[in-house]
Amino acid sequence: MTDPIRTRRENGILEVTIDRPKANAVDLATSRIMGEIFANFRDDASLRVAIITGAGTKFFCPGWDLKAAAEGDAVDGDYGVGGFGGLQELRDLNKPVIAAINGICCGGGLEIALSADLILAADHATFALPEIRSGTVADAASIKLPKRIPYHIAMDMLLTGRWLNAEEAHRWGFVNEILPADTLMDRAWALARLLESGPPLVYAAIKEIVRDAEGRDFQTTMNKITKRQYRTVDVLYGSEDQLEGARAFAEKRQPVWKGR
Structure with missing residues (x-):
């Protein structure tokens, strides 16, 4: 088994990659690892900026690992410091975080992205909150999304689970930039280096x-x-x-x- 989370560091920049084939879904153990990584990022004075992305080109993250849930992972289990994905409830995270969305970003994956300060998306990225179809609530998104984009668009996503492409996500304002897939990470690193040079x-x-x-x-x-x-x-x-x-x-x- 490979590590479900890969990290790369360059000077004051930390890149965090979710790498759990086939879809980069997050189970309890992975969430706890992410919490430790982001807590260390928060507490390390030599680190200035973080990038969160997914491995491959198809999935950023679909959120909660339903297969792990079927095998006993409790939805209300121990997600670790920072809550689901290590970012959503991490206290005093006072450093910039960039989400580089390289593919499907839905459910808890979209909630992780919404925990970042800036969101870059590959041109083939798609976004949704499909929890409604499985009889559960997108809790963090229900709190955050109506504050980020027009209320009626947020409620449309929450109540119907419909999918948005990158252009619509950008139009409603929760994606900063759309990029060709092969330039996404170059742009994320360029932005991170700009922020690293700041105060x-x-x-x-x-x-x-x-x-x-x-x-x-x-x-x-x-x-x-x-x-x-x-x-x-x-x-x-x-x-x-x-x-x-x-x-x-x-x-x-x-x-x-x-x-x-």
């Missing part, structure tokens, strides 16, 4: 603010920012990097970010 403390502040603001009104969130009540904002405002940004601008040069 990690600012990324952290952005992600914490965005997460917290989902459940708050505008003024409450603004007050928390100005009073430095977000840990990441407090760290940023007292950092060397903030001074470096101002100095680099004044000196007309590129800043050198140190993450401190």
